[in-house]
Amino acid sequence: MRCLRCVLLLSILVLLGTGCGNRTELNELGITAATGFDGGTGDWTVTFQIINPSALSNSSGASGAGGSQSPVHTFSTHGTTIRGAVSVGNLENPRRLYFAHNNIVLIGKKTAEQGIEEILDTYYRNPDARETVRVVIVDGEARDFLKKLTPPEKIPGQSLTQILQKNTQFGSYYPSITIHELALKITSDSAAAGVPTLAIKGEDDIKMNSTDIFNQTSTKGKLKISSLSVFRKSKKIGEIHQQESLGIAWLTDQIKSTTLSTLDSQSRQSAIFIRKAKVKVSPVLNKNNNFTLMVNAKVSGELLETISKEDVTSLYGLEKLQTQAEELIESQMREGWKTVQRMNIDLIGIADKIHRKYPKEWAKIKNSWPGELANMNLEIDVDVNIKRVGLLQNSFVDLLKSE
Amino acid sequence: MLGRWFKKVFSQPKQQSQDIEKSKKQQDAQSINPSLPRTLLLLKDQFGQSPDFTVRSLSGHPAEPSGMAVCYFAGLIDRKLLTNLIEGLIHEDSDNNQNQTNPSQMASRLLEKLPSGHMQIIRNEDQLFTEILSGSAVIIINNCPFALAVMISGGARRSVEEPSSQTVVRGPKEGFTEDITTNIALVRRKIRSPKLKFETHDIGQLTHTTVVLAYIEDVANTDVVKEINLRLQSIDTDSILESGYIEEFIQDTPLSPFPMIIDTERPDTVAGSLLDGQVAVLVDGTPFALIAPVTFFNFFQTPEDYYQRYDISTFLRCLRLVAFLVSLLLPSLYIALTTFQQEMIPTTLLISLTAQREGTPFPALVEALLMEITFEVIREAGVRMPRVIGPAISIVGALVIGQAAVEAGLVSGAIVIVVSFTAISNFAIPYFSMSSAIRLLRFVLMFLAGFLGLFGILAGLIPLLAHLLSLKSFGVDYFMPFGPFFKSNMKDLVLRAPWWAMKTRPHEKSGKNRMRQAPYQYPKGTSNRLDDMKESEQ
Numbered sequence: 001m002r003c004l005r006c007v008l009l010l011s012i013l014v015l016l017g018t019g020c021g022n023r024t025e026l027n028e029l030g031i032t033a034a035t036g037f038d039g040g041t042g043d044w045t046v047t048f049q050i051i052n053p054s055a056l057s058n059s060s061g062a063s064g065a066g067g068s069q070s071p072v073h074t075f076s077t078h079g080t081t082i083r084g085a086v087s088v089g090n091l092e093n094p095r096r097l098y099f100a101h102n103n104i105v106l107i108g109k110k111t112a113e114q115g116i117e118e119i120l121d122t123y124y125r126n127p128d129a130r131e132t133v134r135v136v137i138v139d140g141e142a143r144d145f146l147k148k149l150t151p152p153e154k155i156p157g158q159s160l161t162q163i164l165q166k167n168t169q170f171g172s173y174y175p176s177i178t179i180h181e182l183a184l185k186i187t188s189d190s191a192a193a194g195v196p197t198l199a200i201k202g203e204d205d206i207k208m209n210s211t212d213i214f215n216q217t218s219t220k221g222k223l224k225i226s227s228l229s230v231f232r233k234s235k236k237i238g239e240i241h242q243q244e245s246l247g248i249a250w251l252t253d254q255i256k257s258t259t260l261s262t263l264d265s266q267s268r269q270s271a272i273f274i275r276k277a278k279v280k281v282s283p284v285l286n287k288n289n290n291f292t293l294m295v296n297a298k299v300s301g302e303l304l305e306t307i308s309k310e311d312v313t314s315l316y317g318l319e320k321l322q323t324q325a326e327e328l329i330e331s332q333m334r335e336g337w338k339t340v341q342r343m344n345i346d347l348i349g350i351a352d353k354i355h356r357k358y359p360k361e362w363a364k365i366k367n368s369w370p371g372e373l374a375n376m377n378l379e380i381d382v383d384v385n386i387k388r389v390g391l392l393q394n395s396f397v398d399l400l401k402s403e
Numbered sequence: 404m405l406g407r408w409f410k411k412v413f414s415q416p417k418q419q420s421q422d423i424e425k426s427k428k429q430q431d432a433q434s435i436n437p438s439l440p441r442t443l444l445l446l447k448d449q450f451g452q453s454p455d456f457t458v459r460s461l462s463g464h465p466a467e468p469s470g471m472a473v474c475y476f477a478g479l480i481d482r483k484l485l486t487n488l489i490e491g492l493i494h495e496d497s498d499n500n501q502n503q504t505n506p507s508q509m510a511s512r513l514l515e516k517l518p519s520g521h522m523q524i525i526r527n528e529d530q531l532f533t534e535i536l537s538g539s540a541v542i543i544i545n546n547c548p549f550a551l552a553v554m555i556s557g558g559a560r561r562s563v564e565e566p567s568s569q570t571v572v573r574g575p576k577e578g579f580t581e582d583i584t585t586n587i588a589l590v591r592r593k594i595r596s597p598k599l600k601f602e603t604h605d606i607g608q609l610t611h612t613t614v615v616l617a618y619i620e621d622v623a624n625t626d627v628v629k630e631i632n633l634r635l636q637s638i639d640t641d642s643i644l645e646s647g648y649i650e651e652f653i654q655d656t657p658l659s660p661f662p663m664i665i666d667t668e669r670p671d672t673v674a675g676s677l678l679d680g681q682v683a684v685l686v687d688g689t690p691f692a693l694i695a696p697v698t699f700f701n702f703f704q705t706p707e708d709y710y711q712r713y714d715i716s717t718f719l720r721c722l723r724l725v726a727f728l729v730s731l732l733l734p735s736l737y738i739a740l741t742t743f744q745q746e747m748i749p750t751t752l753l754i755s756l757t758a759q760r761e762g763t764p765f766p767a768l769v770e771a772l773l774m775e776i777t778f779e780v781i782r783e784a785g786v787r788m789p790r791v792i793g794p795a796i797s798i799v800g801a802l803v804i805g806q807a808a809v810e811a812g813l814v815s816g817a818i819v820i821v822v823s824f825t826a827i828s829n830f831a832i833p834y835f836s837m838s839s840a841i842r843l844l845r846f847v848l849m850f851l852a853g854f855l856g857l858f859g860i861l862a863g864l865i866p867l868l869a870h871l872l873s874l875k876s877f878g879v880d881y882f883m884p885f886g887p888f889f890k891s892n893m894k895d896l897v898l899r900a901p902w903w904a905m906k907t908r909p910h911e912k913s914g915k916n917r918m919r920q921a922p923y924q925y926p927k928g929t930s931n932r933l934d935d936m937k938e939s940e941q
Contacts, residue, residue, distance in 0.1 A: 022856075023742045025767060026760040031753065053758035100746030101753060158750065 030095030033072060033157030035133075036142025037082070037119055038108040044118075046085040047076040047106075047143040048097060049157050056154055070211050071154040074146045082122045103133050104161045105179065106142040106198070112229060112236035120234070123179045131180040134164050137229040137236065139199035148200070148208040150223055151216070160223065164196060167225060168256060173246050174225050175254040182231070189351035189362075189369070191233050194240070194248065199226035232345055240339050247336020250329065251295065251348045253279040259304065262324040268397075270306035272325050272386065274299055283354045283376075285361060291372070293350065295333060295380045301325070302388040307397045312389040325384040337378050344370050433528045439470050439545035442531075446474055449532060455479075459489070461496055470545035471496065479538035481557025484519070488540060488553055491517045506547035513542065513551060521554035533611060563589070566668035566690070568835065571707040578668045583613050583687035586670070590617060590683070593674035598622070604635045612643040613687040617673070621916040622680050622908065627696055627877050631682055646686040646693050653684075653695075655875055660843050662836035663876040665694040665701060672706045680913025682877075696877035700884070700896050702837040703727065708899050716899040724897060726831035731841050733825045734771045735852035735860050737818065741767045743856025759815040768853030770814045774822040775846070777804060782826070883909075 036047035055069035075092060079085030089097050107116060123131045138145045146156070153159035164176035174196040177185075185193035203220040207213050228245040230238045240248075249255050255277040262270050279297040286292050303312060303321065310317035340347055351369055355362040365372050394402075436442055443458060450456040455478045461471040473489065495513055514522055525531050525541065526549045535541050538556025563585065566578030579586045587601060602616040614635060618628050634653040643649060646666060654663040667673060668690050673683045676694045684693040703723045708716040740748055741756060748756065763770065781800040788796060804822070808814050825845070832838040844867065851859035874881035884892035892909050894900035903924035907917050 023766070023853075024745070026741050026745065026753075026757045027763070029745060029757060031750075031757065051754055051757075053754050054761050056754050056758060098745065101750045103750075155754075 024096060024098075028096055029098040030093055032097055032099050032102040033155045034104045034106060034146055034160065035099070035102055036076075036106040036108070036138075036146045037111055037116075038076075038142050039078075040111055040114040041118065042080055043078070044080070044082050044085045045076050045078050045143060046082060046089075047074060047146045048089065048093075049074045049146045049155075050093070050095070050097075051155055068211065071149075072156060074143075076143050082118055083126070099128050100130065102130070102157070104157050104164070105133050105135050106138050106145055106160075107135065107195075108142040109137065109139055109236070111142075112137045112195075112231075115234040116231075117234045120179065120183050124183070131183070132178050134161055134176050134178050135182055135195050136160065136164065136176075136225075137195050137197045139197055139226065145198060145200075145223065148221075148223055149211065149213050151214050151219065156223075160198070163223075163225065167196075168254075170257055172249050172255040172258045173242050174228050175249050175252075185349070186231055186233055188349065189355050189366075190346035190349045191351075192345045192347050192349075193231045194228040194245065194347055195231060195236075196225045197227045197229045197239060198223055200224075201226065230343060230345060230347065237345070238343055240343070243332065243335050244339040245336075247332045247334070247339065248347050249336075250277075250279060250297070250333045251281055251336050251340075253277070253281070255279070260301075260325055260328050262321070262328050264308045264310070264320070264324055266309070268306075268308040270308050270321060270324070271304040272301045272321070272384075273304045274301040275387075276300045281348060281350070281353070283350055283357060285358055286377075289361075290375055290377070291350075291354065292377045292379055293337075295378065295382075297329065297333075297380075297382040298385075299325075299329065299382065300385040300387050303386055303390055306395045308395060309398060311394070313393050318386055318389070322384045322386055325386070326382040329382045329384065330380045333380055333382075334378070341374055344373060346370060346373060350376075434526055435528055435531060435543075435548065435550055437546050437548050439472060439543055442543050442550075443472060443474075445528065446531075446535075450476075450535070461489075461492055472543050473540050474535055474543065475540040475555075476535060476538070478558055479536075480540060480555050484555035484557065485540060488517065488519055488555060491519070492542065506544045510542075510544055510547050510549065510551060517553065519553045519555065523552045523554070525550045525552050537611070560585070569668050569672070569705070569833065571705070571710070574707050574710045575669075575671050577670060579670060579685075579690040579692060581688050581690055583615060583685055586685050586690075586692065587615060587617075589670035590673055590677070590685075593670060594619065594677060599677070602632060604632075606635065606638050606640070606649070607643040608639075608641050610642040610644065614643065614649060615685040615687075617677060617683040617685060619677050619680075621914055622678065623682050624680060624878075624914045627682055627879075630877055631684070631695065635684070643686065645689045646684065646691045649684060649686055650693055655877065659870065659874060660840040661699070661871065661874065661881070662702070662834070662840060663695070663697065663874070663881070665697045665834060666691045666836060667694060668692075669706055675706060675709065678908075678919075680908050696879040697881075698876070698879065698883040699871060699881050702834045703832065704895075704899075705833040709902075713899050713901040717897070720897050720899060723831055723833070726828035727841065730825055730828040730832065730838070731845055732848065732860065733821055733828070734775060734845060735848040735863075736857075737821045738767045738771050738849060739852040739856040739860055742853070743858075747857075756815070756817055759817055762812045763815050764812070765814070766853075767818075768849065770818050771821070771849055771853075772846075774804065774808070774814055774818050775825075775849070777808075778822055778826050779842070 030048075031051045031053070032048050033051050034049040036049075038045040038047070050073045052069055052071055052073050055071045075089075077085045077088050077092075079088055086097060105119070107119065111119075123129045123133075148156060150156045150159040153162070164174075167174055168176045175194075177193065177195055182193050182195065185191075201222050201224045207216070208219065208221055213219055227239040227241055228248075229236050230240060246258070255274065257276075258274050260272045260274060262272060264270070277297065277299045279295065282294050282296075283291045284294050306312065306321070308321070310320050312318055312321065336348075346369070350373075351362075354365075436445070446456075446458070453476075455476050457475055457477050459473045461473065471492070473492065475485070492513070495509075495516060510524075514524070523534070523539075525534060530552075531541060531550060534552040538558070539552040539554050542551040542553065544550070560582050561580045563577045563580055565576040569578075577589060579589065591599065596619070598620040600618055600620055604614040604616065606612055606614050616628070616631060616635065631653065635649070638649070638652045640648070640652070650662075650664050650666065651657065656663065665672075665676070673685075673692050673694065677683055681694050681696060684695070686692075703720060708720065741760070745753060760767075765773065778800075781796060781804070785793070785796050785800075805819060809816050809819060829838050829842060832841065844863075848860055848863045851863045853859075855862060872880075872882050872886050880887060883889065884896050891907055894905050895909065903920075903926065906919055906922050908919050
């Protein structure tokens with residue numbers, strides 16, 4: 001009986017003891033806000049942006065003087081492999097690198113051009129690195145970008161994530177992409193993906209590396225999404241600009257909401273806010289054994305501003321505005337399509353659609369795939385529905401004239 | 404194994420209990436000696452030294468053939484009633500002297516003519532002692548083989564006041580007192596039906612406490628009544644001072660931390676429970692009555708739920724269940740999330756938590772334990788201390804826990820919020836016995852969370868739920884309307900349906916009479932009728 005009791009006690013202690021080893025107190029965590037990758041095979045430089053919690057808190061309990069401290073601390077490590085570089089992090093960092101709250105990965109331009117296979121591999125192999133983090137390519141070295149502070153936000157990593165997210169949500173110019181989506185896209189049949197690119201706009205300001213920047217109302221330099229990097233397989237092959245990117249966003253049904261600035265025949269502008277867009281892209285095999293891309297878009301939005309003379313209260317006037325918007329959307333889509341054909345890369349993911357819909361035909365054109373794109377036709381059908389015109393009925397321009 | 408060990412420690416061998424049963428019955432009652440002086444001697448022998456034991460002789464010398472004496476304890480009787488009684492006796496005595504009847508006839512005449520309500524013939528000595536001790540005046544007549552006990556008990560008693568432990572905003576404000584006859588009357592006044600039954604038990608070899616079982620015939624489950632009667636009868640102990648003694652003797656699964664019996668200070672709660680088919684046990688000398696059988700969810704219902712609007716009651720019940728979960732889980736969740744599953748905390752919160760924990764010396768588990776124990780001590784001190792120094796405790800508590808500990812860098816600010824919210828939530832549970840059970844379990848879960856994180860909490864909660872589901876209170880499943888599932892009971896669980904919709908009593912708890920009221924009582928309002936009346940007036 002006593003022996004049994006001892007065994008029981010021991011087993012409880014052993015069970016509980018094992019759990020204890022896994023424990024990490026909050027003040028042992030180095031919460032990583034952003035990670036950057038530079039270099040390439042054989043020589044990796046990994047940069048970590050670690051949050052300095054006491055600088056961010058207002059509580060009197062924590063050691064005060066939060067304002068003067070830098071909200072983040074950035075350091076880089078080198079290694080022949082990525083994880084090798086991560087593991088030497090503790091030679092200079094007193095805290096456990098903690099990646100669960102890291103939601104942005106910066107990849108240097110050169111690295112992106114050389115290939116990002118190893119980065120993807122690391123993210124899929126390790127449970128502490130989440131493949132749901134957003135990816136961004138930087139125009140330069142990731143380690144330099146991670147040192148920049150981005151007022152008014154305190155934590156640059158979070159701020160960049162927010163920029164990506166808000167852009168996707170409200171502008172849809174450069175849809176953000178996560179590691180997982182990126183991996184899915186470049187391993188699919190079309191083998192192409194677009195990743196937003198971050199650049200320093202304006203003068204590269206040395207102050208951006210110091211908390212002094214928070215004392216300024218305007219900074220000379222700014223971190224900004226400037227273009228979309230285009231990946232074929234794991235390598236970056238080029239960049240496209242905003243209008244092209246928007247067109248591709250339309251064709252890939254990634255428009256969440258955006259604002260269209262339409263022009264009427266007298267070059268009078270109106271702004272239409274797109275609230276809902278549903279774009280269906282389907283390849284259709286025509287008689288000449290060529291594929292035609294049928295694009296069918298159903299868009300609904302509301303009128304935000306106008307100086308056009310159309311009577312927005314009448315169906316006729318509204319119709320006109322809608323037609324203008326439809327034409328604009330179509331031209332944007334054409335712009336995107338032109339880019340696809342120019343770069344000869346399937347950013348829209350038609351290959352998968354063909355593969356699924358016409359498996360036999362796909363087998364035939366598989367080897368010559370990206371080349372086939374040039375032969376494809378595009379048929380666009382856009383239907384815009386303006387649901388609200390706002391509180392004002394006639395445009396203000398009209399009102400003043402009629403007086 | 405642990406359970407077996409507990410049983411071994413806590414239960415007594417069977418043989419022993421049989422011996423006790425024998426000892427209970429061996430004392431044969433000795434009948435009263437007809438000689439008055441001898442009886443008086445016997446009484447003096449038993450109580451003689453107590454200053455409150457009084458013997459009043461009537462009709463001259465006790466040894467005279469028509470001698471008569473009244474014995475009582477001065478503190479246990481009502482003086483007014485005693486005066487009345489003695490007046491009556493003197494009056495009878497003078498009649499007696501004229502008629503010269505024999506003592507037995509005299510006793511029967513007294514039985515008929517004395518102006519006292521509660522009279523009883525006593526034939527043996529044991530009964531004699533008990534009656535005197537329980538506040539009767541005993542009339543002993545020389546040469547008569549029996550004595551007369553007149554129940555005139557009285558003396559200092561607390562009046563009916565507002566219950567201190569279970570207060571309501573709306574509802575009756577009367578609470579039970581220490582006197583069982585008052586308590587019975589309080590219940591009787593609420594249920595004026597001959598179907599309301601009381602069964603009396605006399606428990607405790609030394610205390611001879613009156614324990615009364617109350618139920619409503621047909622409404623209560625007869626099996627439960629039988630079972631409780633049986634369990635009450637089998638109690639063989641020296642003393643019953645409070646209903647807590649009874650509770651521990653009769654409840655099922657005594658090793659479970661969960662209370663299986665509700666204790667209440669409120670006559671309306673008792674009446675309501677009786678009408679639901681439950682059974683109440685009233686114990687003399689305590690304002691707390693017991694209610695059984697109960698289910699887990701009964702502990703989250705207050706009498707007030709039934710007095711205010713059903714929608715508000717429903718909301719409050721939901722709130723109480725949330726408070727229950729918070730009180731049970733919040734500190735352990737805090738520990739688990741901050742030491743194991745940091746990824747589950749939103750980034751901004753994580754940063755501010757980290758900033759608060761920056762300078763603190765202890766792990767989260769120790770920190771939480773420290774604060775929880777501090778709070779428990781303050782709470783216990785608050786109950787035990789003299790009322791006069793009450794404010795001192797709250798000042799020390801607020802300053803020490805709320806501020807000084809954080810400022811001194813002993814603990815982080817977040818844990819103060821966690822502990823205080825947990826404590827406040829704990830007070831939202833209406834029954835003290837349940838909230839104490841949760842307090843205990845909270846510590847277990849905190850340890851599990853500290854060692855294994857969320858996995859540990861789950862590893863604690865699953866057995867806990869299994870345990871709750873396995874419990875039974877007097878044959879009724881503790882988790883009743885959920886496991887086993889009864890749709891009809893859902894009307895009065897988390898939801899409190901309006902009264903007109905609650906047609907039946909709770910399932911399984913009640914007996915054969917299950918209908919509470921006539922169906923289809925949806926209030927149609929009187930507006931149409933009033934309109935009609937107005938029209939006809941015009």
